[in-house]
Amino acid sequence: MSATGMSNGQTNNSSLDILIVGAGFGGIYTLYHLRKLGYSVKIFEAASDLGGVWRNNCYPGARVDSEIPVYELSLKELWRDWTWTEKFPGYEELRRYFDYIDEKLDIRKDVSFNKRVVAAQFEDVPGRWRVSTENGTVVHARFLVLCLGFAAKAYVPDLKGMESFQGISLHTANWPEKGLNLKGKRVGVVGTGASAVQRTPNYAIPMHQTRLNKSKQEKMKALYPAIFKHCRETFFGHRCGPFPKNFFDATPSERLLHFEEQWALGGFHYLIHNYADIGMNQAANDEVYEFWKTKVRERLHDSDMQEKLAPSIPPHPFGAKRPSLEQNYYEIYNRTNVELIDLGQCPLAEVTSKGILTVDGIEHKFDVLIFATGFDSVTGGITQIDIRGLEGRSIKDKWNEGVATNLGMTTAGFPNMFFTYGPQAPTAFSNGPTCVEIQGNWVVNCIEHMMANELTFINAREEAEQEWRRQVLLLGSMSLANKTKTSWYLGSNIPGKVVEPYMFMGGLQNYDKRIVEVANQGYVGFDLLADTR
Incomplete structure (x- = not known):
């Protein structure tokens, strides 16, 4: 029996057991x-x-950087009849996958869009979350589960003259659904990371995109249960983890052959299956950077461009920022109609008309x-x-001096609220679907435990968080990721944000063991x- 007396799965627009956001x-x-x-x-989206x-x-080019079948839900009723066309699917195919999920699981019936x-x-009395939307909808829920992901708030710098x-x-997250005709246009791209790749030189590694054969996928599906289970047992939630040997314990020839092998495999292999x-x-x-630099410079014709895109002195440790996957990115800079302005050497002063x-x-x-x-x-x-x-304190104020969570899913003073794929969890240091399944299972089991035992409130203890x-901070301090100056891993890409490790860097498999x-x-x-009232 649910908390609202509903056991038949029906929902009430104003009163729910659980509201999910996202x-x-x-x-x-x-x-x-x-x-x-x-x-x-119900979900509010x-x-x-x-x-x-x-x-x-x-x-254009928006696609996932985790390969198939790792980047999909592990539910057999989904992968059994679904076939991908590419090793790294683009956003169009991923949208078709979500349509397919709905076809199989009838998800949309319990989602309120827009x-x-x-x-x-x-509200302490009656012990529920009062949730309001932009268009005036209000719902009361016993539990609030935030499934917002780590990239739900786009950032555009406050530049002089923008108006x-x-x-x-426009920002890339606001790209028009019908596309944008750029033919014959002079286009300026400002930014770093996957959607732009360059500003402070980020490292891009080869994707090696391939078309997928349906018959081979069907044969491989016999291994899918083992693959999904194995992903939960690895450091990053992928099919492979760190190579079980330290760098200087290998001979120079052994290291070179290992580098070449991982480079040829493409995707994140050179990053996550390295020493x-x-x-x-x-x-x-x-040494990892030097190998990368040599590979990149081989593809660039101009020595100045080589130094900009693959500098002699690394701007940050390799892997301290999430590398972007590319297919012909560096060759683009050999074209006469492409110019790279190094904002590190010549910063942007203002936007003009x-x-x-x-x-x-x-x-x-x-x-x-394009921002x-x-x-x-x-x-x-x-x-x-x-x-x-509790007591009306906002989570923004609480985290203003630094993030505090218990297990990267709860925070003290906010009873019956959970969040997944967010702060102080493996999040971007792991494969997304694997991480959200691990956390989703924990949240579901916790709510089920509370319902079965007639418990009304769960609240993280301050000493536990x-x-x-x-x-989280100790693990972050041990990582070279802590050495980069401008990284969203550390919050340093946002002016005024507390600079500290925002994710659990101790490995997905260790995180899973701890929360269980x-x-x-x-x-x-x-x-x-x-509830004793």
Whole structure:
């Protein structure tokens, strides 16, 4: 029997057992499992359809950087009859996959689209979350589950003169659904990361995209249960993990052959199946960079461009920023109609009516400005909602001096609220679907435990979250990822944001073991209370 007396799966628009925010992988997976238990559960989704990040991003070339079959849900009723066409699917195919999920699981019936959540207040009496949307909808839910992902809040820098530009200006996350005709246009791209690749030189590694054969996929499906299980047992949630040997324990010839093998495999192999200590040993990391630099420079014709794109001195340790996957990216810079402006050497001064003015006094004229400037990642999606817990304290104020969570899914003072694929969890240090399934299972099991034992409140203890924060910061301090100056891993891409490790860097498999252990010990580190009123 559910908390609202509904055991038949029907929902009430104003009163629910569970409200989920976000209809991407995490929200859909969590809804599917909670709904099977008979609870009244609904998703509020800001976009007009399923897909999460793949509904919001449709710029040219947008595709996933985790290969198939790792990047899909592990539910047999989904993978049994689904066939992919590419090793790294683009956003169009991923949208078709979400349509297929709905066809199989009937997800849309429990999703309210175009419902952007703007506020959530925990009301001690009657012990429910009062959640409000931008268009005025209000719902009361016993449990609130935020499945927003780590890139729910786009970031555009506050540049002087932005309003004066007379051409087309947009962030990649706001790319028009019908596309943008850029033929014959002068286009300026500002940004770093996957949607732009370059500003402070990020490292791109070969994707080696391939078309997939249906018959081979069908034969491989016999291994899918083992593949999905194995992913949960690896450091990054992929089919492979760090190579079980330290860099300097291998001979020079052995290292060279290993580098070449991982490079040829493409995808993240060169990053995640490299020697075990490259993320902590600077000397080993430098050798990884040198190999990468040589490979990249071979593809560039101009020596100045070689130095800009693959500098002699690495701007940050290899892997300290998430590398982008590419297919012919570097060859683009051999073209005469492409210019690279190094903002590290010549910063942007302001936006003008005709383009961008750099500090050297040169005005670069454009018809279109594309801001591929990323996101207020990991925490931004949560803190942009006015979430208030006990005594009316906002989560934004609580995290203003640094993030504190228990297990990367809860935070003290905000009872009956969970979040997945967010702060102080493996998140971007792991494969997305694998991580959200691990966390989704924990949240579902926790709610089921509370319902079965007639428990009304669960609230993280402050001492438990301080210990979790200590572990997250300690692991982050041991990683070379802590050495880069501008990284969304550390929040340093957003002016005024606390700079610290925002994710658990101790390995997905270790995270999984720890959260299961907490549950098996009766949710140690949490206060679980029954309603005695």
